Amino acid sequence: xxxxxxxxxxxxxxxxxxxxxxxxxxxxxxxxxxxxxxxxxxxxxxxxxxxxxxxxxxxxxxxxxxxxxxxxxxxxxxxxxxxxxxxxxxxxxxxxxxxxxxxxxxxxxxxxxxxxxxxxxxxxxxxxxxxxxxxxxxxxxxxxxxxxxxxxxxxxxxxxxxxxxxxxxxxxxxxxxxxxxxxxxxxx
Amino acid sequence: xxxxxxxxxxxxxxxxxxxxxxxxxxxxxxxxxxxxxxxxxxxxxxxxxxxxxxxxxxxxxxxxxxxxxxxxxxxxxxxxxxxxxxxxxxxxxxxxxxxxxxxxxxxxxxxxxxxxxxxxxxxxxxxxxxxxxxxxxxxxxxxxxxxxxxxxxxxxxxxxxxxxxxxxxxxxxxxxxxxxxxxxxxxxxxxxxxxxxxxxxxxxxxxxxxxxxxxxxxxxxxxxxxxxxxxxxxxxxxxxxxxxxxxxxxxxxxxxxxxxxxxxxxxxxxxxxxxxxxxxxxxxxxxxxxxxxxxxxxxxxxxxxxxxxxxxxxxxxxxxxxxxxxxxxxxxxxxxxxxxxxxxxxxxxxxxxxxxxxxxxxxxxxxxxxxxxxxxxxxxxxxx
Numbered sequence: 001x002x003x004x005x006x007x008x009x010x011x012x013x014x015x016x017x018x019x020x021x022x023x024x025x026x027x028x029x030x031x032x033x034x035x036x037x038x039x040x041x042x043x044x045x046x047x048x049x050x051x052x053x054x055x056x057x058x059x060x061x062x063x064x065x066x067x068x069x070x071x072x073x074x075x076x077x078x079x080x081x082x083x084x085x086x087x088x089x090x091x092x093x094x095x096x097x098x099x100x101x102x103x104x105x106x107x108x109x110x111x112x113x114x115x116x117x118x119x120x121x122x123x124x125x126x127x128x129x130x131x132x133x134x135x136x137x138x139x140x141x142x143x144x145x146x147x148x149x150x151x152x153x154x155x156x157x158x159x160x161x162x163x164x165x166x167x168x169x170x171x172x173x174x175x176x177x178x179x180x181x182x183x184x185x186x187x188x
Numbered sequence: 189x190x191x192x193x194x195x196x197x198x199x200x201x202x203x204x205x206x207x208x209x210x211x212x213x214x215x216x217x218x219x220x221x222x223x224x225x226x227x228x229x230x231x232x233x234x235x236x237x238x239x240x241x242x243x244x245x246x247x248x249x250x251x252x253x254x255x256x257x258x259x260x261x262x263x264x265x266x267x268x269x270x271x272x273x274x275x276x277x278x279x280x281x282x283x284x285x286x287x288x289x290x291x292x293x294x295x296x297x298x299x300x301x302x303x304x305x306x307x308x309x310x311x312x313x314x315x316x317x318x319x320x321x322x323x324x325x326x327x328x329x330x331x332x333x334x335x336x337x338x339x340x341x342x343x344x345x346x347x348x349x350x351x352x353x354x355x356x357x358x359x360x361x362x363x364x365x366x367x368x369x370x371x372x373x374x375x376x377x378x379x380x381x382x383x384x385x386x387x388x389x390x391x392x393x394x395x396x397x398x399x400x401x402x403x404x405x406x407x408x409x410x411x412x413x414x415x416x417x418x419x420x421x422x423x424x425x426x427x428x429x430x431x432x433x434x435x436x437x438x439x440x441x442x443x444x445x446x447x448x449x450x451x452x453x454x455x456x457x458x459x460x461x462x463x464x465x466x467x468x469x470x471x472x473x474x475x476x477x478x479x480x481x482x483x484x485x486x487x488x489x490x491x492x493x494x495x496x497x498x499x500x501x502x503x504x505x506x507x508x509x510x511x512x513x514x515x516x517x518x519x520x521x522x523x524x525x526x527x528x529x530x531x532x533x534x535x536x537x538x539x540x541x542x543x544x545x546x547x548x549x550x551x552x553x554x555x556x557x558x559x560x561x562x563x564x565x566x567x568x569x570x571x572x
Contacts, residue, residue: 024195024366031195031368039195039366040552043305064480065555066365066473 006059007143008068011133012085013077016048018130021156023054025134028152029144030058038063051081058143073141075133076101077115092187094141096133109188111140113175119168128168131157135172140185146173196369198362199224201333202266202292204371205340207232210379212261215241215252217271220304221360222294225266246271250278250291257287258416260407262344262381266292269302269311272318279353280319281418283442286395286402288347288382290340292356294363295472297550306550307360309472309523315355316501322439324446326453327355327501330362331475334369338377339455339498345380346453350445351402357500359523361473361552385412396423399441400448446502454507455498460486464493465516466562469508469532471497474521474553481521481558490562500528505535512536519561521545521553526570533572542572 009026013019020041027039036059043052055068070090076082079102086103089095097103098115113136119129131153138149150169157165179185196204203225206214214229226242233240239256243249246267253263267275272293282289295311297303311318315327326346330336340356347354385392385404394414397403406412415425420435422428428435446453460482461467470478475496485492495511497504512518512532518540520529526544533542545561546568547553560566 027366028195031193034193035368037195037366037368040361041364063367064476064483065552066361066476067552 005061006057006063007072007141008070009056009058009073009075009137009143010068010071010085011054011056011075012051012081013130014081015043015050015052017052017077018127019052019075019077020054022130022134023056025149025152025156026056026058026138026144028156029149030056032148032151033144035059036061036063038066040066051078051084053081053085073137073143075137077129077133089188094185095188096137096140098129098133105188109186111136111179111186113179115172118171118175122171123164123168125164128164131165131168132172132175135169135174136176137172139173139176140180193368193370195366196333197224197366198330198333198336198358198364199294200228201337201369202340202356202358202363203228203232205337206264206290206344207236208337208374208377208379209341209344210262210381211264211344212238213253213256213263214238214265215243215249215256215263216265216267217243217246217249219246219268219271221296221363222266222268222292222358224363225292225294229264246274247278250275250282253289253291254278254282254285254287257282257289258408262348263289264292265289266294268294268296268304269298270300272311272314276318280321280323282353283319283323283325284418285416286351286405286442287353288351288405289353290343290347290356291353292340292358294358294360296360297548303550305360307473307523307552308548308550309357309359309474310527310548311357312500312522312524312527315357322443324443325355325501326350326352326446326499327357328455328498329357329471329500330498331470331472331496332362333365333367334371335498336362337369337371338374341374341377341379342455345378348380348382349402350449351382351405352446355501357472359472365473389413393423394425395421395438397441397445399437400444402445450502450504450506453499453502454504456504456507457496457498458511459494461493461495461511463491465491466493466519467512467515467517468492468494468519468521468558469497469512469528470494470521471500471528472523474523477553477555478521478558481555484555484559485562492562503531503535508532508535512540515540517541517543519543519545519558521547521558523547523553526572529572544570544572546570
């Protein structure tokens with residue numbers, strides 16, 4: 001896949017699901033690959049619940065306007081977040097959702113994965129759904145290298161959770177790769 | 189590894205810049221969207237031998253900062269709109285008593301509780317005139333994470349150089365923004381500390397100074413005893429409410445010690461201003477939107493340019509006069525209803541049109557508003 005000069009990524013989910021951390025890790029990995037990156041976020045005053053959004057721009061050139069204009073990649077872990085944040089998603093964009101997210105788009109055009117159930121049932125901790133999602137997103141889109149995201153993960157998650165988070169990332173990465181082995185990434 | 193590019197948040201860059209400038213004391217009361225500054229300094233400052241205090245409120249934090257600075261410590265507090273309002277009285281006390289300190293205000297949408305996580309630039313004039321009485325102030329405003337680091341250091345330098353509170357105005361967008369920074373280029377920056385008196389304590393006149401300079405500052409606890417009061421005072425530091433000549437001298441000096449050094453304090457950046465027909469003047473996060481709009485406009489054949497002011501106060505009058513000369517129009521995109529645009533209007537030639545472009549919905553100023561203006565389609569544009 002030909003890499004564009006700039007990737008605009010919007011991650012969304014419920015407050016407390018760790019989408020902002022996932023955004024920070026993506027930005028950190030972009031920084032490790034010597035790209036220009038910006039990461040912004042939007043959330044309500046509540047500590048938990050409500051829809052929250054993190055945005056990341058990864059670019060070969062300095063970035064002026066700080067927010068995503070047209071998302072090349074859009075991720076939603078909840079239906080509420082999907083409804084609120086799935087705007088300015090252009091034709092050719094990659095939409096990644098948890099399999100339980102309700103969308104208006106044709107199911108065949110989005111990339112649905114068992115993100116939350118993998119975190120909860122396979123890894124035993126729903127809290128790492130954000131990192132499973134990160135693994136899926138990076139392997140499916142190929143925007144960054146596996147190893148730089150792994151290194152970024154190490155810089156940004158608490159040391160005692162690294163082992164669990166690393167497994168979550170590998171699991172998500174594998175989910176993406178398994179899908180790519182049978183079909184191409186779906187674009188809208 | 190100092191040349192390493194790091195991913196850093198704006199508030200983190202502010203905390204790091206303060207440490208680089210020699211911060212020794214922080215007092216504050218956490219408030220979104222400034223909390224990370226306190227959080228980071230609570231961890232780092234004590235390890236470096238400094239003191240961190242979470243006070244009972246914003247008023248007390250400002251008082252603690254003033255007290256600490258009088259003992260010679262470089263001092264900082266960080267807050268947002270509601271807290272900035274509470275600090276105004278003690279801010280005035282610091283101006284009157286000439287106590288160097290830095291106040292960070294990470295602006296959120298107001299008035300009142302407003303929108304804690306919503307971005308805004310509504311405190312531009314509050315920074316200038318929030319406290320009562322005739323005074324001058326220094327306020328700096330960064331448009332990137334790296335600039336936040338640089339301008340925090342400059343805020344301390346100006347506070348120490350001019351013995352005055354300096355306000356660092358961030359907006360929520362820049363405070364919470366993460367981006368790549370390369371900080372090693374600031375390693376050799378000059379760090380300024382307040383001059384100490386050379387006289388012996390018995391000869392020390394704490395407020396004796398040239399008409400446009402601050403006096404040297406003694407450290408409390410080193411044998412120099414003097415009176416610190418918010419009342420008008422003469423060179424001895426004692427009240428002089430009946431001595432009108434001394435009052436006049438003090439109040440003029442408080443303003444002149446800053447205004448006479450406008451050139452030294454004016455910081456800015458510019459792109460494509462020289463041949464521009466339309467000059468955008470912007471600050472903070474909206475300067476990034478303006479930069480984007482200038483590039484798009486140029487591709488469409490519109491001769492636009494950007495003057496990004498980093499020093500909001502003292503108002504960079506000479507700079508604005510010089511850069512706006514001969515321009516067809518001056519456009520000022522702000523996340524308020526034209527607070528700075530109206531200041532600009534006061535000094536720009538009548539031959540140049542000044543237009544305020546406003547966005548106050550809690551979201552980052554969008555470049556499309558500027559492009560829509562050029563097409564005659566922007567509804568939140570007002571010719572001043």
